């Protein structure tokens with residue numbers, strides 16, 4: 235059976251004890267740590283950014299899985315990699331044309347990180363086709379980005395299935411990640427259609443036992 239990775243989103247952590255929360259998810263078996271950057275412009279919320287990432291990225295051994303929901307990803311990409319992003323995932327909707335998308339992917343790669351591309355629920359998955367041979371990860375949003383704790387949108391499942399089929403048909407190796415409304419039930423549906431990485435915020439951090447929550451996502 236293929237490996238399913240879990241990426242708890244620290245957006246739902248208790249920021250008063252952030253260091254402790256990070257150690258707890260690592261101890262509970264998370265392979266990735268999901269870091270949601272929101273600029274109050276691309277999405278209707280403001281979270282945290284480069285200085286916070288810099289403080290925490292070296293304090294654990296998980297993959298720093300950084301998801302930038304910002305209007306100007308090209309302007310900030312290299313600074314996020316310098317701050318410790320191992321995977322930097324930007325939004326297709328935040329770039330103006332193909333040239334910009336290819337440019338940000340090469341900036342991320344030149345800096346030595348992996349490049350991820352993400353789409354919001356209303357963006358067609360086929361719009362990613364021309365970039366799939368270049369990226370290391372594709373992030374399918376299963377809620378409208380901006381807030382944790384929303385309900386999973388089933389439309390993400392067809393997109394995941396499409397990406398899994400495309401990957402096999404073209405012998406590609408990108409990881410397929412899903413983000414938003416993931417719990418034990420929705421995780422199972424995503425695994426069935428080919429997901430590799432499960433982002434989960436509230437389901438993990440609201441749980442009494444992080445290890446049980448993380449294990450239950452893998453099924």
Ligand code: DX5
Pocket residue numbers: 243245246268270301377378379380381382383384413414415416433434435436437
């Ligand atoms: C939403 C963020 C998600 C969010 C997930 O904009 O990208 O990563 O934190 O939270 P849950 O798992 O609670 O839906």
Ligand code: ZN
Pocket residue numbers: 243268269270301413433
């Ligand atoms: Zn996210």
